[in-house]
Amino acid sequence: MVATSHFFNMIFPSGLRYVQDPGRKGIEVVRGSRPCYHVERGGTPRGREGESMTYDCLVAGGGPAGTTVAAALARAGMKVLVLERSRYPRSKPCGGGVARKAAALFDFPWQETIQDTAYRVDFHFGPDRHIAVASREPVAYLLMREDLDWLLARRARELGAEVREGSPVTGVRVTPEAVEVEAEGTVFRGTFLACADGVGSFTAHRTGLYGRRRPGVTYAAELAATPAQTARFAGTMLVDAGACPGGYGWIFPKRNQLSVGVGSFHRRTDVRGALARFLAGHGLEGTPVRYAAGHLLPADGHLRRPVAGDRVLLLGDAATLVDPLSGEGIYYAVKSAQLAAHALLTGREPGAVAALYQQMVDEEIRGELVVAGRLARLFYAFPSPLFALAENHREIAVKLVETVYGGSDYLSVGWGKASVRRLWRRLAASPREEEGSA
Ligand SMILES: Cc1cc2nc3c(=O)[nH]c(=O)nc-3n(C[C@H](O)[C@H](O)[C@H](O)COP(=O)(O)OP(=O)(O)OC[C@H]3O[C@@H](n4cnc5c(N)ncnc54)[C@H](O)[C@@H]3O)c2cc1C
Incomplete structure (x- = not known):
């Protein structure tokens, strides 16, 4: 049994009618006889099937990359929607x-x-x-990860982002005016789309940015x-x-x-x-x-590739931003999300946002991953001789800890091209053992 909310209809006279459904928490918003929004106490309006909702930025995926960019944009006053396939707390295969x-x-x-x-x-x-x-x-x-990712999602919500759980993105369409994303039968419109849906990134595929x-x-x-x-x-x-x-x-x-x-x-x-x-x-x-x-x-974080198109930015695993030596990716997910937020908040129009984000990722992330990739090729070609070398030269192990986990980047710790080449020559001259023969 649905009762009309006289109070809301009085203060919002429009084509929309506000009705209260005693069976559900909150208020139904109806256009003609069709329900189009459901508003929960203290919540934001939710689209109904066939309706389209407009946001400054849509975010596909609520892992560290997605919730970090959402939090930063919402804090700056943007209207943001995160569409997350799972429900928190959700597990994620990860060393944590x-x-x-x-x-x-x-x-x-x-x-x-x-x-x-x-x-x-x-x-x-x-x-x-x-x-x-x-x-x-x-x-x-x-x-x-279930604890960290849930905390990051709660924080994005607290800062004003809408986070929809159990909402897999099933369609993406980029037009000159907007990005349209479909989830649960609803079409959401955004000025931008941040693709943060992980390694297989459906949205990167759909926007033509997945590549090989x-x-x-x-x-x-x-x-x-x-x-x-x-x-x-x-x-x-x-x-x-x-x-x-x-x-x-x-x-x-x-x-x-x-x-x-x-x-x-x-x-x-x-x-x-x-x-x-x-x-x-x-x-x-x-x-x-x-x-x-x-x-x-993602294994090819060291390869330079487009991470942005008109109105679309790829973040974290969806952009292959993972250390190709260690497989660490949380740092790059959060870092790329922060760069994306910066580009979205400062770029004047879609082309400028894309160009700025691409440039920042290339300069502040990809350059480092290129060095990590060079090291990864060396390490995985000669694992045993390299380990033997590190047993005698412990500074190699210290450098590794400092770059993979610590506060330094690969270049500042001295993994430049010349030193990696020297190591390569030295290891190539040593007797090569069976790979992985522990
Ligand atoms: C086994 C393993 C161990 C790892 N260990 C570490 C580690 O110890 N330290 C470290 O730094 N990194 C580690 N990594 C890497 C790290 O997990 C990732 O780099 C990091 O999670 C990337 O964050 P993200 O937000 O880009 O993607 P994810 O964390 O993968 O988040 C993507 C989100 O998108 C959602 N999603 C997917 N498809 C859709 C869709 N169609 N619609 C809506 N939502 C969708 C997913 O449910 C998920 O919540 C590990 C990775 C693996 C596989």
């Missing part, structure tokens, strides 16, 4: 290692999500060979470890370069569990089998598994 340089980008209290802090990295080549690098400062903060990509493969799990097992790894990130060809295995401790996984930039690697062997090698076979999943990972 937030590098110190990524943490430095968060300008709000997020520390409640931290479950452990790593002051040490144990580089392994198989269970027996290892180099430990201890740091006075935190190397990385270890957390569960060759993602890497990962298999990750959450282990219900005993207190003794978590204590054994506490405060340490274990990284094993012998776990599989073209990649590595990791053990990152959390409060009551261990996040473990194997990732490879070689697509054909059997990462699931490699994870079982890796866990057995580190004494974790038979530990109960809470969650396990395979996932793709």
Whole structure:
């Protein structure tokens, strides 16, 4: 039974009628006899099937990239809508290692999500060979992605962004005047679209910006470890370069569990089998598994490519902005979102926004990933000889920690072209072992 809201119809005389539905919380807005909005107490109007809603920026995907750009734009007064396929808190296959340089980008209290802090990295080549690098400062903060991503989404909401959960984007159309995005049968109009829908990016495909990509493969799990097992790894990130060809295995401790996984930039690697062997090698076979999943990972972050078109910007994994050496991507997701927000808030018209964002990504992110890519080719071509070299020259391991997790970029720590070339010549002259033969 629907009752008319006389109060609203009195103060908003228009083609729209405001009615109250006693069966539902809030107010229905009706045009003719057709419901077009539902307004919840304290909420914003929601479109109904067939209606189109207009925003300054639409954001596809509510991971760190999507919610960061949404928060920044909403804080500046823009009308923003995030369309997220899942519902929070949602899990995401991830080691949950937030590098110190990524943490430095968060300008709000997020520390409640931290479950452990790593002051040490144990580089392994198989269970027996290892180099430990201890740091006075935190190397990385270890957390569960469902906690971080949910916090980021709540913050975007608090700052005024509308975040719709359970809303997969199913259609995109770019016109000279606007971007139209379809989700749950509703068409939303935006002046811009930020594509932050992750590695397979449906929206990058639909806007013609996906191009050719060759993602890497990962298999990750959450282990219900005993207190003794978590204590054994506490405060340490274990990284094993012998776990599989073209990649590595990791053990990152959390409060009551261990996040473990194997990732490879070689697509054909059997990462699931490699994870079982890796866990057995580190004494974790038979530990109960809470969650396990395979996932793709952008592998060609070092290749320069368009990340912007008219009215459309690609962010984070959707733009392949992941370190091709380590697979770290949270830093680049947040960084690219901040650059996108800057471009959207300062660019005068769509072409200028796209050009500014492309330029900033090339200068502030891609240049660094090009160096990381050079190193990745070296590391994954000669994993064992390189490990042997680092056993004798520990500064190599320190440099790695500093660049992958710490506050420095690849160039400032001295991974320039010439030094990588010198290393390459030296390693090429050494006897080459079977890759990944831990
Ligand atoms: C196994 C594994 C371990 C990793 N470990 C680390 C680590 O320890 N540290 C680190 O820094 N990085 C790590 N990464 C990389 C990191 O997870 C990503 O780089 C980061 O999540 C990128 O953030 P994003 O916001 O761009 O994308 P995502 O976090 O992937 O977010 C994309 C969002 O879009 C949503 N979505 C997808 N399709 C649609 C659609 N059609 N409509 C609406 N929504 C959609 C998804 O549900 C998701 O919420 C790891 C990656 C993997 C696979």
